[in-house]
Amino acid sequence: MRLYFSLAWRNIWRNKRRSLISMSSILFAVMLAIMSRSMMIGTFERMIDTIVGTFSGYIQVHQEGYFDSSSLDDIFVPSSDLLAQIEGTEHVTLAVPRLESFALVSSGDNTNGARIIGIDPAKEDQMTAISERISTGSYFTEASEGIILGSELAKDLKKTVGDTIILLGSGYHGITAAGRFVVEGLVSFPADEMSAALAYLPLPVAQHLYGVEEGITTLAVMLDHARNLERARNALEVVLSDEYEVITWKMMVPELDQLVQMKYVGQDLVLALIYIVVGFGILGTVLMMTMERLREFGMVTALGMKKRTLAIIVLIESSLLTLSGAIAAMVLTIPILAKLQQEPIQLTGKMAEGYESYGFEPVLAFTLHAPIFFWQTFFVLLIALVSSSYPFFRISKLNSVEAMRTGH
Amino acid sequence: MAVIKTDHLSRVYEDHGVPVKAVDDVSLSIEEGEFTAIVGPSGSGKTTFLNMVGGLDAPSSGTIEVDGKQISQMKQNELIGFRLRHIGFVFQAYNLIPVLTAKENVEFIMLLQKKSKAERDKRATELLDAVGLGDRLGRRPHELSGGQQQRVAVARALASMPSFVLADEPTANLDSTSAENLLDIMERLNKEQKMTFVFSTHDPRVVARAHRVVTLRDGAIESDETRS
Numbered sequence: 001m002r003l004y005f006s007l008a009w010r011n012i013w014r015n016k017r018r019s020l021i022s023m024s025s026i027l028f029a030v031m032l033a034i035m036s037r038s039m040m041i042g043t044f045e046r047m048i049d050t051i052v053g054t055f056s057g058y059i060q061v062h063q064e065g066y067f068d069s070s071s072l073d074d075i076f077v078p079s080s081d082l083l084a085q086i087e088g089t090e091h092v093t094l095a096v097p098r099l100e101s102f103a104l105v106s107s108g109d110n111t112n113g114a115r116i117i118g119i120d121p122a123k124e125d126q127m128t129a130i131s132e133r134i135s136t137g138s139y140f141t142e143a144s145e146g147i148i149l150g151s152e153l154a155k156d157l158k159k160t161v162g163d164t165i166i167l168l169g170s171g172y173h174g175i176t177a178a179g180r181f182v183v184e185g186l187v188s189f190p191a192d193e194m195s196a197a198l199a200y201l202p203l204p205v206a207q208h209l210y211g212v213e214e215g216i217t218t219l220a221v222m223l224d225h226a227r228n229l230e231r232a233r234n235a236l237e238v239v240l241s242d243e244y245e246v247i248t249w250k251m252m253v254p255e256l257d258q259l260v261q262m263k264y265v266g267q268d269l270v271l272a273l274i275y276i277v278v279g280f281g282i283l284g285t286v287l288m289m290t291m292e293r294l295r296e297f298g299m300v301t302a303l304g305m306k307k308r309t310l311a312i313i314v315l316i317e318s319s320l321l322t323l324s325g326a327i328a329a330m331v332l333t334i335p336i337l338a339k340l341q342q343e344p345i346q347l348t349g350k351m352a353e354g355y356e357s358y359g360f361e362p363v364l365a366f367t368l369h370a371p372i373f374f375w376q377t378f379f380v381l382l383i384a385l386v387s388s389s390y391p392f393f394r395i396s397k398l399n400s401v402e403a404m405r406t407g408h
Numbered sequence: 409m410a411v412i413k414t415d416h417l418s419r420v421y422e423d424h425g426v427p428v429k430a431v432d433d434v435s436l437s438i439e440e441g442e443f444t445a446i447v448g449p450s451g452s453g454k455t456t457f458l459n460m461v462g463g464l465d466a467p468s469s470g471t472i473e474v475d476g477k478q479i480s481q482m483k484q485n486e487l488i489g490f491r492l493r494h495i496g497f498v499f500q501a502y503n504l505i506p507v508l509t510a511k512e513n514v515e516f517i518m519l520l521q522k523k524s525k526a527e528r529d530k531r532a533t534e535l536l537d538a539v540g541l542g543d544r545l546g547r548r549p550h551e552l553s554g555g556q557q558q559r560v561a562v563a564r565a566l567a568s569m570p571s572f573v574l575a576d577e578p579t580a581n582l583d584s585t586s587a588e589n590l591l592d593i594m595e596r597l598n599k600e601q602k603m604t605f606v607f608s609t610h611d612p613r614v615v616a617r618a619h620r621v622v623t624l625r626d627g628a629i630e631s632d633e634t635r636s
């Protein structure tokens with residue numbers, strides 16, 4: 001086998017220039033594929049982590065029906081058993097209670113609509129690190145009875161820390177929910193959009209405001225990794241009774257999921273096109289490597305080499321030709337990606353504005369997600385296999401005598 | 409025992425619809441240890457005859473027995489294996505794999521036979537020594553002269569321990585000194601290793617070296633003489 005490999009390797013170098021061009025084209029395609037794939041996955045995962053980690057959680061557990069109704073009538077009281085069950089489920093790291101509703105926020109002069117989220121100060125911070133996002137004032141303490149406003153919302157209302165605002169909404173079974181709250185802090189997010197219609201209350205304060213006693217609308221669930229979403233959902237479905245519904249972020253923000261899927265498909269098409277073009281180049285090279293050696297093929301089969309063995313050598317040749325380019329690409333990109341994974345690229349200027357206008361953090365993140373590399377290797381070997389098919393066919397109907405006499 | 413025995417062997421080609429008898433009713437027996445030349449002018453059927461005996465071409469009629477086995481009925485894959493184990497080949501040209509060294513070219517055939525590394529190594533070295541190329545083991549074909557390349561081919565033919573060596577015009581592309589030299593080596597291997605050689609030629613100087621001369625004309629045996 002070693003001689004076959006070295007035979008194949010040397011055959012590749014019979015025409016240095018041609019093989020180098022083939023390898024470079026593979027190198028280029030694989031580098032491009034890895035880099036762009038890594039960036040897309042990395043950036044989307046970060047985007048999802050930010051959105052999901054800051055707001056929804058990867059998964060939410062509600063009273064059955066709440067997802068459709070968004071009504072404070074569909075609340076539940078989380079027993080400690082329920083919390084233990086959820087937090088004991090595989091891939092789940094944390095379950096955080098919330099009471100989510102809407103209210104009008106009024107400063108006297110201005111009134112805006114906002115999402116009001118009642119949070120457990122300690123647990124919420126553990127999940128979203130929200131205390132690090134407080135730009136003015138301070139985060140809730142256990143004794144807090146005030147409100148934290150999104151910084152853009154505060155700007156609209158022309159209010160800041162120490163000022164008082166009024167909340168007006170409808171609570172449990174339609175009772176009026178109204179109250180005055182002192183602004184304790186302002187919270188900012190990477191994209192301004194995110195803080196334009198949002199305010200936090202301590203959970204007990206919110207429960208009192210809306211008249212729901214111990215009730216909550218939501219248990220926001222955090223996972224060990226975004227990629228375990230479906231696994232965790234299935235596990236929770238099994239663990240929890242029918243009284244509860246298990247909703248993933250993909251169901252909560254379908255537009256985001258669709259955007260992500262669309263971008264992936266778009267990129268798939270571009271990369272497929274590049275691979276097809278490069279594949280034709282390889283096909284040409286492998287074809288020439290075959291046609292110019294038909295005499296030799298005739299000779300070795302005349303001597304007693306099985307056609308299958310000859311086909312294997314040809315396959316080794318095309319695989320080496322493509323794999324060496326792919327390996328070179330990986331050797332070049334891995335260190336770069338490793339660094340970029342640690343230190344994402346912060347966008348500035350117009351690019352950053354573009355990202356922020358969609359509510360996204362202006363950052364290009366990268367990942368060394370192993371499947372990216374497996375897939376490129378797979379595609380490259382597929383190219384090798386496909387481009388060997390004509391040589392296989394030629395070899396299968398090769399006549400040693402004819403081939404040696406005419407070279408065809 | 410005869411290593412090669414043909415019985416009413418014929419091969420007909422179609423040439424623009426006209427049947428051409430390339431080999432015409434040849435019955436011939438070649439014994440172990442012979443040093444036999446198949447001679448005749450160009451187009452007399454030498455190559456066609458050797459190809460059939462070597463299992464590279466199928467007869468139109470008649471039978472071929474090699475080492476006591478009928479090869480005319482063998483399937484293609486079976487024939488490939490049979491060639492590998494029983495027959496050594498030296499072709500007129502394009503004998504060697506250009507990217508392999510002389511030694512690797514000789515080892516190559518033993519690799520196909522799945523011989524051990526140690527055996528390949530030993531036998532390739534010995535044989536290249538025997539054909540006078542002991543100092544050229546690491547050379548690639550293009551670094552060797554035509555005569556040296558044919559000697560490597562002879563060494564390779566012997567490496568597989570065949571029952572006989574078939575050589576179709578092995579000297580056709582060589583100058584006379586190299587041709588003489590190649591014949592010397594073949595004759596010596598015939599004598600020392602009792603290797604049977606069947607070679608074709610139309611070069612009178614090469615014919616002169618044969619111990620038995622079978623002459624073909626229009627595909628049929630014209631004469632068959634054995635010299636002492």
Ligand SMILES: Nc1ncnc2c1ncn2[C@@H]1O[C@H](COP(=O)(O)OP(=O)(O)O)[C@@H](O)[C@H]1O
Binds near residue numbers: 422430451453456
């Ligand atoms: N593949 C073939 N198709 C048609 N005719 C062939 C073929 N091979 C050989 N012949 C014919 O058979 C005859 C014998 O050819 P060949 O065996 O090559 O003779 P030699 O080797 O003695 O020169 C010639 O007339 C040649 O033209």
Ligand SMILES: [Mg+2]
Binds near residue numbers: 454
């Ligand atoms: Mg001939």
